[in-house]
Amino acid sequence: MSIDTVVFDIGGVLVDWQPHLAWSGEMGEDAARAFLTRIGFEKINLACDAGARFEDAAAGLADKEDAARLAAYVARYTRTVPDKIAGTWDLLYALKARGTPLHAITNWSAETWPEGLKAHPELAEIFGTIVVSGEVGIIKPSTQIYRILCSGAAVAPERCVFIDDGLHNCIGARAAGMDAIHFTDAGALEAALVERGLL
Known part of the structure; x- marks a missing residue:
């Protein structure tokens, strides 16, 4: 065939796709990349690719500032692509x-x-x-x-x-x-x- x-x-x-761009405008590129590493974004993103929600992932983060940042990811997504x-x-x-x-x-x-x-x-x-x-x-x-x-x-x-x-x-x-x-x-x-x- x-x-x-x-x-x-x-x-x-x-x-x-560059996920750090969701936050680099306000934090700077290095800090945005460090944030992604700190929260284990790669694992979170893969789970969301499989159907999980970013809001739920954010709720599971201990640091409130990190949680608020991640919760805003969907609204900022167009910046990443x-x-x-x-x-x-x-x-x-x-x-x-x-x-x-x-x-x-x-x-x-x-x-x-x-x-x-x-x-x-x-x-x-x-x-x-x-x-x-x-x-x-x-x-x-x-x-x-x-x-x-x-x-x-x-x-x-x-x-x-x-x-x-x-x-x-x-x-x-x-x-x-x-x-x-x-x-x-x-x-x-x-x-x-x-x-x-x-x-």
Whole structure:
């Protein structure tokens, strides 16, 4: 079965996500990064990608100032995704122009996803099916999330190539029956798509 469908990750492939930007304007970059480290933000964010709420995570912090800061994260979210990743949008639009079916799977909180769409409304328009981990309660690299995409898009996994900046997520996609491209930069991605006859 030939590959004719492209499935994108979003953060780290199409959109540059920098969580410290939610607070760096008032605290400075170093202090904002230190805050994220201090509260274990990476773990908190992953839990929220799987369906937890930032407000609940904030309530679990002992330091009141840290808790108040984290509780404001969703309202400040658009500050964290100001930029598109150079080059990949050109490839996305080139695929669209060729009539290639385009879908997306993203590890993204259900709370912050609407804010991400405010910053980059094109995301809501260009993809046929988008699976947001926080909405389904399952995160990559679980094979189940790739199967949810295939079911929603009515496409066999063998027809899909998945693009992600996380190698472990590519491994998960392959385990679900998809081809996968580990994203490093737009030039390498273009070459991989050309190799597969998609560009």
